[in-house]
Amino acid sequence: MSAYDVLIIGGGPGGYVAAIRAAQLGLKTAVVEREHLGGICLNWGCIPTKALLRSADVYRLAKDGARYGVTTGEPGFDAARIVARSREAAGRLNAGVGFLLKKNKIDVIWGEATLPAKGEVKVGAPTKPPVAPQLPAPKNTLGEGVYQAKHIIVATGARPRALPGLEPDGRLVWTYFEALKPERFPKSLLVVGAGAIGVEFASFFRTFGVEVTLVEALPQILAAEDAEIAAFARKSFEKQGIVIKTATTVSSLEKKADSVVVTLKAADGAGEALEVERVLSAAGVVANIEKLGLETLGVVIEKGVIKTDGVGRTNIEGVYAIGDVAGGPMLAHKAEHEGVVCVEAIAGLNPHPLDKSLMPGCTYCHPQVASVGLTEEKAKAAGYDIRIGRFPYLGNGKAIALGEPEGLVKTIFDRKTGRLLGAHLVGAEATELIQGFVIAMNLETTEEELIHTVFPHPTLSETMHESVLDAFGRVIHV
Known part of the structure; x- marks a missing residue:
């Protein structure tokens, strides 16, 4: 012993x-x-x-x-x-x-x-x-x-997590283990669950031409994210050809030789049959x-x-x-x-x-999504009188030079104290940029300190600075 x-x-x-x-x-x-x-x-x-x-x-x-x-x-x-x-x-x-x-x-x-x-x-x-x-x-x-x-x-x-009636079999119904090492990319894929795992795989397979349908039981994809950021991401995914159905569940599943027929049920009770080659269950862990x-x-x-x-x-x-x-x-x-x-x-x-509350979250889809702290909804629910700043990637020189103008930075401040309550990003390199806001919140930084911080030019990080400026009526490049 x-x-x-x-x-x-x-x-x-x-x-x-x-x-x-x-x-x-x-x-x-x-x-x-x-x-x-x-x-x-x-x-x-x-x-x-x-x-x-x-x-x-x-x-x-x-x-x-x-x-x-x-x-x-x-x-x-x-x-x-x-x-x-x-x-x-x-x-x-x-x-x-x-x-x-x-x-x-x-x-x-x-x-x-x-x-x-x-x-x-x-x-x-x-x-x-x-x-x-x-x-x-x-x-x-x-x-x-x-x-x-x-x-x-x-x-x-x-x-x-294995949902009842949607138990993975390793061939027609996948978990992320099978999705990580497919023998071939399917022609069509139903992804059940629009959290980080589901969205990342939907983004990956769609890039390589797979017909992807993303189903989420909740009314919002990326439910942990700020609603405005999630809506921005959804619009981008749909432009890429991902079919997204929220407030929708899988009510039945029938396996065929090399495909699956699923019945989708919307919140209003309407049903829809859909045949796909593979199903990925991404409903959490x-x-x-x-x-x-x-x-x-x-x-x-x-x-x-x-x-x-x-x-x-x-x-x-x-x-x-x-x-x-x-x-x-x-x-x-x-x-x-x-x-x-x-x-x-x-x-x-x-x-x-x-x-x-200071734990950052990152989703590595295209465009990337990252956040820390309170969403707008949660800040209001907590009783804060808030200031909100927004800045689009479209107003950033580096984003234009990169050819990545699709993005948004959103910051939320306590109007009374100037405390940064939350930061939410969607766009290129969002998962790398978020650490700046994480450090700021851990140091209990106020808007005054962020406003007087010099951000290098040209960088995507300037969008962060401009978002802070916007919350206090001082934005420059929009």
Whole structure:
């Protein structure tokens, strides 16, 4: 029986980052993993999807080359190579996580973990995950056995949600695992769920000529985003040829030899039959809390996730939870920061609790969408008297030079104090620009400081400055 200061169940972004921070603080640390170091994010989510979307961007620009004065003939694409490049990126980072753990002298225990008693983790042979393909164990890993730890952090992540009647079969009905590595691109695709995952895949497949229909049960796509930004994005997607049906659900599904017939039901009760080659279920994720023994220890579960305080503590001393398994927002960067905060609390450093209101969200479709803080609707609902600034990419020199004039930056301020309450972007490189507003909000920056900040020219970041100026009646370039 081996003993550790900290033992982490799950080697995804939250788990491996927490492990590295624990090792930095001099704590003897181990990570238990059953599937793949780096978790869903590095292997089947954040990274490989961005590699696919990069290929889509290159193809889109190649097709549009004549507008830039570049002629190379009619561009084509190799679906197999696009997928292979995506898998190569994931594999490189998976190996990188293994190297980082080894460098920091963190033990990797390969297998399936349960919590039979307080301070104890039992590791059995890894079972095949229900959805995700399993990678082989890295070299020099520990295996089955019982391990003791003073502090146990659960970081087991989440898996695709299976809707009743829309259960994935890996061939006709996909999850994002199958969508990441199709043998060929289908001629037509129904995407169920217009959150970040659904919108990104809709954008990717549409770029390569797939007839895409995007269905969302709620009245707005990208429901977590500001309504004005979501409406802007929707209009852009529809111009690209994506058919979008909101306030619509899938009421039935019939599988044929190589296609699927679905019946769509609108909010007014109207039905519509649609035949597509493939269906992608992108209706969110559910936390992996089963078969861990949490109930035996008495760990409180609420709404399908582990209940924690601001630094990852559960109601049971010595048991913690971070990342998707501890609730939303289910984002890799949230899990990473949560892991650091949790470990620093264990080490007695008294870190600031995680502030989810300052957590940025990014969607890597075309055009990109990014945000932080309160939407206009939520700011009003919270009772704020607000000022709103808007600035279109069309008024920005860099956006014009790039040939990317379609975009909007929206900022929301407290009229009384000048505090920045929220920032919302749609357009080129929005996911890179948002960090400027995130830093500003973390520093409790006011409008005066933002107005007097000099933004470099020519850059897309000038749209951010102009949006702030617009909120206070000082916009220059519109």
